[in-house]
Amino acid sequence: MNTDATTGAGEARAEQDREALVLERIERVRRRPARVREDRVTLAHGAGGKATHTLVEAVFLEEFRNPLLEPLEDGAVFDGLALTTDAFVVTPLFFPGGDIGDLAVNGTVNDLAMCGARPRYLSAAFVVEEGFPVADLRRVTASMAAAARAAGVWIVTGDTKVVQRGKADGCYITTAGVGTMDRPVRLSAAAARPGDAVIVSGPIGEHGVTVMIARGELDIQADLASDTAPLNGLTERLLAACGDGRVRCLRDATRGGVATVVNEIAGASGVAVVLDEDAIPVRPAVRGACELLGLDPLYVACEGRMVAVVDGEAADAALAALRSDPLGSGAAVIGRIADDPPGLVLLRTSFGGTRIVDLLVGDPLPRIC
Amino acid sequence: MNTDATTGAGEARAEQDREALVLERIERVRRRPARVREDRVTLAHGAGGKATHTLVEAVFLEEFRNPLLEPLEDGAVFDGLALTTDAFVVTPLFFPGGDIGDLAVNGTVNDLAMCGARPRYLSAAFVVEEGFPVADLRRVTASMAAAARAAGVWIVTGDTKVVQRGKADGCYITTAGVGTMDRPVRLSAAAARPGDAVIVSGPIGEHGVTVMIARGELDIQADLASDTAPLNGLTERLLAACGDGRVRCLRDATRGGVATVVNEIAGASGVAVVLDEDAIPVRPAVRGACELLGLDPLYVACEGRMVAVVDGEAADAALAALRSDPLGSGAAVIGRIADDPPGLVLLRTSFGGTRIVDLLVGDPLPRIC
Numbered sequence: 001m002n003t004d005a006t007t008g009a010g011e012a013r014a015e016q017d018r019e020a021l022v023l024e025r026i027e028r029v030r031r032r033p034a035r036v037r038e039d040r041v042t043l044a045h046g047a048g049g050k051a052t053h054t055l056v057e058a059v060f061l062e063e064f065r066n067p068l069l070e071p072l073e074d075g076a077v078f079d080g081l082a083l084t085t086d087a088f089v090v091t092p093l094f095f096p097g098g099d100i101g102d103l104a105v106n107g108t109v110n111d112l113a114m115c116g117a118r119p120r121y122l123s124a125a126f127v128v129e130e131g132f133p134v135a136d137l138r139r140v141t142a143s144m145a146a147a148a149r150a151a152g153v154w155i156v157t158g159d160t161k162v163v164q165r166g167k168a169d170g171c172y173i174t175t176a177g178v179g180t181m182d183r184p185v186r187l188s189a190a191a192a193r194p195g196d197a198v199i200v201s202g203p204i205g206e207h208g209v210t211v212m213i214a215r216g217e218l219d220i221q222a223d224l225a226s227d228t229a230p231l232n233g234l235t236e237r238l239l240a241a242c243g244d245g246r247v248r249c250l251r252d253a254t255r256g257g258v259a260t261v262v263n264e265i266a267g268a269s270g271v272a273v274v275l276d277e278d279a280i281p282v283r284p285a286v287r288g289a290c291e292l293l294g295l296d297p298l299y300v301a302c303e304g305r306m307v308a309v310v311d312g313e314a315a316d317a318a319l320a321a322l323r324s325d326p327l328g329s330g331a332a333v334i335g336r337i338a339d340d341p342p343g344l345v346l347l348r349t350s351f352g353g354t355r356i357v358d359l360l361v362g363d364p365l366p367r368i369c
Numbered sequence: 370m371n372t373d374a375t376t377g378a379g380e381a382r383a384e385q386d387r388e389a390l391v392l393e394r395i396e397r398v399r400r401r402p403a404r405v406r407e408d409r410v411t412l413a414h415g416a417g418g419k420a421t422h423t424l425v426e427a428v429f430l431e432e433f434r435n436p437l438l439e440p441l442e443d444g445a446v447f448d449g450l451a452l453t454t455d456a457f458v459v460t461p462l463f464f465p466g467g468d469i470g471d472l473a474v475n476g477t478v479n480d481l482a483m484c485g486a487r488p489r490y491l492s493a494a495f496v497v498e499e500g501f502p503v504a505d506l507r508r509v510t511a512s513m514a515a516a517a518r519a520a521g522v523w524i525v526t527g528d529t530k531v532v533q534r535g536k537a538d539g540c541y542i543t544t545a546g547v548g549t550m551d552r553p554v555r556l557s558a559a560a561a562r563p564g565d566a567v568i569v570s571g572p573i574g575e576h577g578v579t580v581m582i583a584r585g586e587l588d589i590q591a592d593l594a595s596d597t598a599p600l601n602g603l604t605e606r607l608l609a610a611c612g613d614g615r616v617r618c619l620r621d622a623t624r625g626g627v628a629t630v631v632n633e634i635a636g637a638s639g640v641a642v643v644l645d646e647d648a649i650p651v652r653p654a655v656r657g658a659c660e661l662l663g664l665d666p667l668y669v670a671c672e673g674r675m676v677a678v679v680d681g682e683a684a685d686a687a688l689a690a691l692r693s694d695p696l697g698s699g700a701a702v703i704g705r706i707a708d709d710p711p712g713l714v715l716l717r718t719s720f721g722g723t724r725i726v727d728l729l730v731g732d733p734l735p736r737i738c
Contacts (some may be wrong), residue, residue, distance in 0.1 A: 033513055046531025059491075059503070061528055063402045063510040066516070076525035078490060079451075087530045121437070121447060123454035124429075125543040127496070132410040134428070141432040148433070156437040156445035158429055159543075162415025163736060169536045174494045174528075176545030178452055185469040186712070196654040238557035367532060 034058040035308050042363075048255030048301075049360025071188060071268075074111040077181060078331040082117035085176035088327040091367045093136065093170050095214035097206075097225030099196030100173055103303055103369060110252040113232040114306065116187045117179025119151060124175050125159040129168040140171065151230035153177070158250065167312060183239055185192065189268035191248040197315035198273060198339040201322050202227070202236060202267045202330035203281040204258055205300035209289045211368045222289050229304030234328050236247055238308060241321030246311040253305050254369055256360045259298040261307045262335075262345050263359050273345045275335035275357065296345075299360050301368050403427040411732075416623030417670075430470050440557060442639075443620065444482040446550060451478055454545035460504065461685050462539050464583035466575075466594030469542055470512030472672055472738060475597050478520040479621040482601040484673065485556045485608060486548030488520060494528040498537040509540065515695045520599035522546070544601025552608055558637035560617040565706040566684035567642060568677045570603060570691050571596070571648040571699035573627055574669035578658045580737045589661055591654050598673030603697050608676060610690030615680040621673050625729045625736055628667040630676045630730050631704070631714050642714045644704035644726065645703040667716075668729050678706065718724035 004235045034057035044051035061069065068076040075084030105122065112119040124144065128137065148155050170307045206227040213220050231252060239247055249269075251261040258280070262273040275298075282290075282297045283347045304327060315333055322328030345357040403426035407708065413420035430438065437445040444453030457473045472712075476493065481488040493513065497506065517524050575596040582589050600621060608616055618638075620630040627649070631642040650657075651666045657667045679687045684702055691697030714726040 036503050039503055041506065041531055042496050043499050043531050043533065046484050046497070046529055055529065056527075058530070058545070059507055059510055063507070063514040064493075064527075066523045066525065066734060069527075075490075075720060076490065078525070079549075081547070083490055083544055083545075085494045085543070086528045087494035087543060088497050089530045089532050089536075108555075121445065122432075122450055123445075123452055123545045125456035126543075127453045127456050127541050127543075128410050128415070129456055130410060130412050134408055134410060136407050137410065138428055138432075141428055145688055154435045154437060155433040156435065156447070157453050158425075158433075158438075160415055160421065160424065160429070161458045161536060161541075161736075161738075162410055162412050162732075163458050163541075164412065165537070167458075167538045168541075169532060172496050172530075172532075172537075172541065173542035174456060174496075174545075176452075176454055176492045176494075176543075178450070178547060270418040278445055287376045321682040323581065332578060363531075367530075 008200055029300045043263050043366045044363045048260050048358055053359065056280030058229040068238055079104040079180045082112050082115040082179040082181060083176065084111035085174060085307050085338065086111060087107050087172060087174040088213065088369055089172050089367050090211060091169055091369050092214050093140065093312040095211050095226055097210060098169065099140060099143050100227040100270050102147035103228050104173040104175045105144050105147035105151065106228050106303060107369065109153060109232055112177050112179035113235040114250040114252055116181065116183055116185035117318050118182050119153045119177055119232050121177045122148065122155045122175050122177045123157045124155050124173060127161050127163060127168050128205050129170055129239060130162055130165045132170055134343035137171065145334045147230065151232055155242060184244065185239060185247065186267050189251065192265050192269035192271050193248065193308045194336045194337050194339040196309050197312050197333050198262065198335040198337065199310060199315065199318055200244040200258060200281065200332060200334050201306045201328045203283045203286065204253060204302050204305055205282060205286045205290060205297035207303040208300035208365050208368045209286050211288060212293060212365055220289060221294055222285050224285050224289065227302050227304035231304065231306055231327065233234060237321045237325055238318055241317050242310055242314045246314040247308060248369045251307045251368045253307055255301050256300060257299040257301055258307055260360060265309060266345050267343050271343045272338040272341050273335055273343065274338050274346045277347055277349045279332055279334045280328050295364055298357060303369065370676055371397065372379055373677060397709035405490065409702050410521050410586040412735045413732045416729055416732030417629050421727065439614055442557065442560060446484055446677045448560055449550045451481050451484040451548040451550060452545065453480035454543060455480060456541060456543040457738060458541050458570055458736050459580060459738050460538055461583050464580050464595060466579060467597040468509060470509035471516035473542040474513050474516035474520065474599050475542040475599050475672060476600045478522060478736065481546050481548035482604040483619040483621055484642065485552055485554035487551050488522045488546055488548045488601050491522050491524045491544050491546045492526045493515065493524050493542060496530050496532060496537050496541040499531055499534045499538055515614055520601055521559050531571045544694040553613060554608060554616065556616060556618050558618050558620065558634045561634050561638035561640050561678045561706045562617065563640060563706050563708040564681040564682050565617055565678050566683065566702050567631065567644065567706065568687055569627060569650065569701055570675045570697045572652045572655065573622060573671050573674055574651060574655045574659060574666035576672040577734050578655050581662060582658060583623065589657050589658060592716065593654050593658065596673035598672050598696050600673065603691060604696050606690045606694055610686050611679055611683045615683040616677060618678040620676050622671045622676055626668040626670055628726050629729060634678060636713050639711045641707040641710050643658050643707050644716045646712065646716055646718045648701055648703045650699050652703050664733055667726060669734065672738065684705055
């Protein structure tokens with residue numbers, strides 16, 4: 001280690017120059033209109049990171065553009081209602097702590113909850129491969145029914161398509177959901193303000209790592225289970241505890257993990273998110289598995305955890321509300337919103353340094369939801 | 370041919386006996402609770418016929434049972450809203466007259482229209498195979514956008530998942546839709562009454578036959594195009610023209626065709642549907658292709674045609690309303706509701722005979738939607 005003060009200052013300057021260069025480069029990229037450079041869809045386009053954002057903006061938003069779609073939130077809010085949808089292609093279909101069925105119900109329930117809505121009615125569409133065991137389909141539907149009961153929603157309409165052997169991987173499920181906006185909230189990734197607190201509702205990364213290990217392709221044994229859970233009870237408590245307008249934004253940290261969520265917030269709000277690495281709850285088993293897999297837990301999907309941005313003065317009330325629910329018992333303030341540098345996420349590391357946390361490039365964990 | 374009158378009477382009796390036996394057997398089967406006999410899902414489970422009904426009743430309804438799902442209509446109606454969903458796995462993705470994109474929008478728009486709702490907001494979830502051309506995705510989304518504009522709906526939320534090469538057949542799309550119940554109607558397959566007229570909005574079978582031929586596996590050339598179209602304008606006209614309560618049921622004749630729709634109505638209403646073969650509009654090209662393919666047009670999917678059951682006294686007004694719209698210019702009364710035999714569909718053939726039109730067994734046309 002270099003302990004010479006003068007050299008240290010020089011290194012700090014060089015580091016600042018490098019950082020300025022990086023920021024400038026990032027700014028240049030950000031100003032460009034989204035454009036898909038690839039001729040063909042890659043797994044990265046489904047990973048929730050950079051490639052997904054580009055695809056969504058350059059293709060879907062470009063074609064479908066309307067004022068409800070444009071904010072690209074977890075769901076669309078109109079006429080006192082919220083509507084959302086998610087497709088589920090997780091492999092394996094069954095894993096410790098859950099399966100594609102409860103994942104599909106909880107995923108849509110959570111997207112509605114993140115809009116501030118009370119989840120009410122779900123639709124479920126199945127694409128099933130010829131030869132799929134009927135017993136597995138029963139197991140999946142039983143799991144969906146249990147998840148729906150737990151979340152207090154009804155599955156009211158559906159569809160089933162069967163494709164030939166080899167044309168789907170067992171079964172894919174798409175759920176959509178309607179919720180009612182019982183509270184006068186307008187949550188948005190664009191609503192974060194300097195001074196706000198960034199809270200996570202519990203330890204991160206459990207779902208992604210569990211599914212990865214459940215594939216059995218890796219010689220790793222770990223006592224892990226998916227965190228899949230309905231978060232509508234938790235959002236209800238949080239919104240009730242904080243009062244109108246003090247919860248700025250809620251996002252469940254699914255594909256791309258917490259890192260992706262906070263990047264979206266930083267970008268949409270034009271603020272900096274400054275995270276404190278030591279404050280981010282990660283269970284030892286998840287940390288260990290991530291080290292073996294070469295993954296950063298910040299990018300690993302949860303299916304029962306959310307990021308909440310709340311008024312800094314409401315942070316204690318928010319934490320207390322979350323912790324009063326078993327699903328939020330591990331809630332923690334993991335960072336703050338700052339005004340500079342806008343659009344970026346900075347992580348103060350355990351070693352006292354700071355690094356930029358960018359959107360995910362590529363897909364280290366395909367098909368975890 | 371036997372022309373002896375006595376023998377003819379004997380044959381008629383024998384025919385009656387056979388028919389009584391068949392009816393008794395059908396009744397026995399109908400009384401049994403639905404049970405899936407197969408261990409594995411087959412293509413027939415996705416065909417919209419008998420196997421689909423059994424799967425839906427024995428697995429999905431059994432697990433998800435609630436008062437909104439139970440009627441098994443095209444969508445669920447609650448709180449002045451309708452919600453519906455459909456998965457689309459058509460192959461090929463592009464065919465004369467349409468593609469998976471407009472099919473996915475029109476399919477959900479039509480299911481909402483069949484509930485008597487005004488289609489408003491759609492969600493769209495994509496499962497895309499790695500390697501799928503981005504240009505094709507653009508083509509599909511452009512087609513969805515055009516279909517949405519034509520139907521007067523917005524696509525307000527979505528999701529994209531990418532699966533590895535070989536794990537999907539290009540791209541699958543699931544749409545869900547929310548409509549508003551602007552009229553005080555309560556349409557239901559259980560609402561048909563003896564004396565009602567059965568109307569079809571135009572010539573049948575075009576979509577299914579077009580897609581089948583577009584696969585290029587058959588050495589058939591035919592000047593055919595899919596009938597995919599939004600039917601909400603047509604249902605609007607019909608409901609306005611007939612007045613409250615005189616339209617009993619609307620169903621778009623998709624998978625399983627008109628035969629399946631009228632069987633569902635006969636079963637749910639406990640009535641007989643008596644169709645007149647000569648009155649059923651089928652374009653010559655469709656009839657010719659069906660003959661070559663060994664298909665009965667009554668079972669072939671349409672994606673822009675509906676069956677309407679209306680009060681017999683409103684039949685003329687209904688026909689006039691449908692025919693005033695280009696999409697309904699070929700509308701025709703194709704049959705009547707009778708009280709006996711309950712639950713069955715009878716077809717008076719062009720040759721003067723009568724045959725039972727049952728639900729589809731097997732799947733002669735897999736993946737046409």
